[in-house]
Amino acid sequence: MxxxxxxxxxxxxxxxxxxxxxxxxxxxxxxxxxxxxxxxxxxxxxxxxxxxxxxxxxxxxxxxxxxxxxxxxxxxxxxxxxxxxxxxxxxxxxxxxxxxxxxxxxxxxxxxxxxxxxxxxxxxxxxxxxxxxxxxxxxxxxxxxxxxxxxxxxxxxxxxxxxxxxxxxxxxxxxxxxxxxxxxxxxxxxxxxxxxxxxxxxxxxxxxxxxxxxxxxxxxxxxxxxxxxxxxxxxxxxxxxxLSNLGVNSYKKGEVAVTIGTSGAIRTIIDQPKTDEKGRIFCYVLTEDHYCIGGPVNNGGVVLRWLRDELLASEVETAKRLGVDSYDVLTKIASRVKPGANGLIFHPYLAGERAPLWNANAKGSFFGLTLTHKKEHMIRAALEGVLLNLYTVYLALIEVMGSSPEQIKATGGFAKSEVWRQMMADIFDTSVEVPESYESSCLGACVLGLKAIGEIDSFNVLDNMVGNTYKHEPNKDNVDVYQSLIPIFINLSRKLSEEYDLISDFQKKHS
The missing domain is CATH 3.30.420.40 (ATPase, nucleotide binding domain)
Incomplete structure (x- = not known):
């Protein structure tokens, strides 16, 4: 052995x-x-x-x-x-x-x-x-x-x-x-x-x-x-x-991987270095023949943790007593609300933002809040906000690639949630698959190691190492809802650029 x-x-x-x-x-x-x-x-x-x-x-x-x-x-x-x-x-x-x-x-x-x-x-x-x-x-x-x-x-x-x-x-x-x-x-x-x-x-x-x-x-x-x-x-x-892309067997042309842990990222592998005229996405090396383009976001699971700790204290206590995962409670509450959260939009910039804004002063906000909105709407809007933000990075990626992928491979803690997986398929209007890969960055490192010591010539060995679990197809009705929200989401974040700086200065002076 x-x-x-x-x-x-x-x-x-x-x-x-x-x-x-x-x-x-x-x-x-x-x-x-x-x-x-x-x-x-x-x-x-x-x-x-x-x-x-x-x-x-x-x-x-x-x-x-x-x-x-x-x-x-x-x-x-x-x-x-x-x-x-x-x-x-x-x-x-x-x-x-x-x-x-x-x-x-x-x-x-x-x-x-x-x-x-x-x-x-x-x-x-x-x-x-x-x-x-x-x-x-x-x-x-x-x-x-x-x-x-x-x-x-x-x-x-x-x-x-x-x-x-x-x-x-x-x-x-x-x-x-x-x-x-x-x-x-x-x-x-x-x-x-x-x-x-x-x-x-x-x-x-x-x-x-x-x-x-x-x-x-x-x-x-x-x-x-x-x-x-x-x-x-x-x-x-x-x-x-x-290495995470490699470890989930997402390194071939047109394959896109989305990872959401505490933060998040969306990435695809190409064979030549490529950058964006607008400076929105990164380009990093995997090997001399593989380059990774995409965008990182600061606000992934950290938003869920904030929701759980600040809005769901009593529900979390009940979940603990029943031995239920508190994040399952959170997504279950969100599932009571229709896609679009009755017109409530959440910009998830609780920790500033890298892609697509590249603005460390960006701040989180709810928009469209009315007396009809309840806690569950705020939770749903926040979950959607994380994915809508990633989708804006995805649009920039498609623009640079010049084509749209047929499938997204989803990884990270969020991929455990059926609600969030389906939400991603609907927002991205693309098939979403969850690879079965244990600790993808470490597996990717080991496969790179096999190439280094000369045991493999290509990464095709991953076909036998990485399986598949869940697969979700977009729901057309939900896709239509999100497509009407996306322009509002994008335009708002761009228009608030100056206000992000102003409120950031205020917070530094008065915190």
Missing amino acids: KYMIGIDIGTTSTKSVIYDEEGNYLNKHNVEYPMTTSEIGVAEENPAEIFDAVLFTVKKVIREANAKPEQIKLISFSSAMHSLIAMDKDNNPLTECITWADNRASKYADDIKENKDGLEIYKRTGTPIHPMSPLSKIYWLKNEHPEIFKETKYWIDIKSYVFYQLFNEYVMDHSIGSATGMMNLKTLSWDKDVMNLLGIDDSQLPELVSTTHIMKNISKKYAEFMGISENTPVIVGASDGV
Whole structure:
């Protein structure tokens, strides 16, 4: 028996998943860590805690599988994008791990966008100009914290930090590199004009490598701790988003995957890098022959959690006593209301928004509220709002692709809800299928690993690894309702752009 281990370094936790050689899920272990949000805009984590989580999760799944070091065929990595750590000359962190959710670079992202040829930078790098990107974060640190900027010897991400601990060298895969806003998509190298803008050079950034690059000479003490051989192939891997598409077998032309966890994303794979004249979607690398285009949204399951905690306290208590999942209660309440929630629209921008607005100041709102609306209408409108927002990203994606997909593959926690799955089919007016894939980013990492070690030539092996569960077709009557709401939803969010900034300023002053 041989085993594969996929490691996913996430924003709130790291998980390791162990599979057999055929890609069958065997076990996983997850370690959570806190995020510091002590001030408005701050979203940081301790890199040492994340590294420990990698070590302990690998050790745990190997032990539980009773696997010997020589039975581990490969280890491959997935990681959240857009993190930044400043390292000093002694390779010690000068900052915490600044995550994608950190918003302190907002003013400087606006400056790049408006005064520093931001659209052209986006077209070359594929990362929309936004405070999430390391590009904006470094520019912010240069201007607001010059003492840190001057002391920084290396600018790295969390996966580069983990690899430095394990291998004593700084590397970054093309997938994570393409999410920094600093890597040129055509040359797969650090963009010279961006280097000049930031006042840094290539020597301060990790070496860019393929997503199938195999790391060698792992630290003996860490190999022994985890229970692996020093010769175990460790594949650098890619970002969680592109690997999720791979892990649900959605990498062929015209296939679209929608994931909704805490946040959400919609993605499709193409064979050449492509960007959007309006700067609405990202383009990230999977391999040199596979590029992922799409858009991330901040507001997915986080909206459900807000609804549950703030509007459904009594219902949640009852659900707990009955042993019923509180989210099932929420979607059941929503199902009492007709599609369109009697003309109530919810803009789900509770955490600002990336695609399609790329406006960190965007705020949530109900529109169309009347005395006839009840709690269940607000819940239904909020569930619809998350999907209507994703649909606007989908429209931008179709515009860039030049064609409409025939099917959407839906993944993430929301896919457990029949109500929400059908709602997606109706809003997108497209067939929705739920793949049967366990921990898609980790599985995608392992399949990428198989390609790296030369066991497979293509990703067709996924046809045997990923099954299907639910399938939903659009209901024509519901489609008609949503098609009449969509223009109102889109126009409102565009018209409120100035008001988002004004209310954001007000909240900062009076919170």
